[in-house]
Amino acid sequence: MQALQGVDGRLEWGDSPQPACDVGQVRIRVAAAGLNRADLLQIAGQYAPPPGSSPVLGLECSGVISEVGAGSSWRVGERVCALLAGGGMAEEVVVDARHVLPVPEGISLLEAAALPEVYATAWLNLFQLARLAPGEKVLLHAGASGVGSAAIQLCKAFGNPCWVSVGSAERLAYCVELGAQGGVLRGEDLQGLSDFAPFDVILDPVGGDYAALNLQLLGLDGRWVNIGLMGGRQAQLDFALLLLKRVQLTGSTLRNRDELFKAELLADLVRQVWPLFAEGRLKPQLQQSFASSQAEAAYATLASNSVNGKLVLRLDESLG
Template sequence: MHAIAIESQRLVWREHEAPGPVGAGEVRIEVAWAGVNRADLMQRAGKYPPPPGAPDIPGLEVSGTIVEVGPRVERFRRGDAVCALLAGGGYAEQVVVDEAQVLPIPANLGLREAAALPEVFATAWLNLYMEGAAQTGQRILLHAAASGVGTAAIQLCRAFGNPCFVTAGSQEKLDACSRLGADAGWNRHDGSFVEAVKAWGGADMILDPVGGDYVEQDLAVLNADGRLVLIGLMGGMDAKLDLGRMLMKRQRVIGSTLRSRSPKAKGAILDALHAQVWPKLASGEIKPLIAESWPIQEADSALQHLDDNANIGKVLLRVSA
């Protein structure tokens, strides 16, 4: 098969040994589309190696067709159109993955749209409603809200009764977030968001992929008993904390990653998505937002688009569609 190799921080499409054999409870998927994520940028730069046992090929989500099923696979059969959440290996013609990490494509969606679902909706659901424990009516602050995860999170907030305030890097992005259901927003180039969020009523839960100096501002707007869920470090690894305020307001800071979780843990997240979110995707109440797509041979261009923060929604790679 062909797959992407990282050579001198460039992505090269070349011959690669096919994954396998298919083990008990696993399926082999012929990949049609792959999603692009910031983890892929970090892996290309040598800063985010795959977890032990995962392929060194980048790519955390795919859509495609099952071409082989292993022993004890219960939910899928050869020929099924599916999407999958991976620990790596998605930038390839084939992947082998535990069936727990695979979902059927929602009714009325195609393979292209399905590739925009697994990583972003799993990340958003996990951190909003599992780690962040958001309850109906609680107010949520979303940073980098025009990203794939951000646009998924806005729609989840709208669908499950959570007003959300968003930050993004341009008025165009803020307008797009508003169309998806954001209640209010702030252009990050206008400086601190603290006073705007306080005037909005503060936040009961914050989803932050930025870190750095955003953390101090986050805690300044986080309400009593609020949860800050940190899912990325785009703004740096160092932050200033007011421990006194955290103590008095009973604030919690939660670090969360998805990639390194076990197949069983990922399966529990996907089971929740299938029950709670897949019907809303099938009905059109929630829609994947796709920014751009490139052929897999031009993966570097796709990653550059993401690195430039030029996207509103999900960036995809066409593998064999």
């Protein structure tokens, strides 16, 4: 089957072995796959797939089930999306059946490809790890990103006022339209976030550059979840302030979590989050889709840091 890999910093379509569908797994004929910043790191050789995972790019996809292994309740022909450790940007993918989600009512397969990774990430880090309670205040760095867009909508749905840091006035307006209370532009007035502090929870994909500021902005018993290193891996912190505020700092990744952890996370997502799509309280934020032949342009767009929401690569347009 044809699949997309990152080889020596380049994107290459090529033949990849067709995996067998074993007990507890399903095979999905892929309609579309979502792009994520982790893909950029993998292409650059800086983020290898977890041991045993596919080297093919793609941490989420949508499509139609074409084969069901023993022990699964899914049926051939069902429209689904899936969270993956790799392999989504291919004609087919085989995945643990517990990591497969139904396509929400009223959502296209193209839109569904943009859901699993960002909603799983936002739900895990805000509501499971940070234990966000109704009414608590949230700060989302990179608020217009895919994860940020999902997080804003979840905060609005569950009664949590949130603020953002973003790269432009246009992106700030986008976040406010989604439900954010307001925010600042990172290149102009990041310290302006102090006007909205203290925050109970900060979700941060930036890391190093923002670390000292995050500590200042958090209130007593604040929770700070770091999910990325866009601003570097080194920082200086005032640990006296960390102790005085009783701040909890959590480093979090999703891709290398074990199969059971992901299964339980997605089961919780289906129970508590997926019904909100049918109610119209959550909406996929798909900015643009690209044909499979446009993969380089798609990743260049992602790397530009100008995307509001998500980008998706179309793998099989016949599936609709």
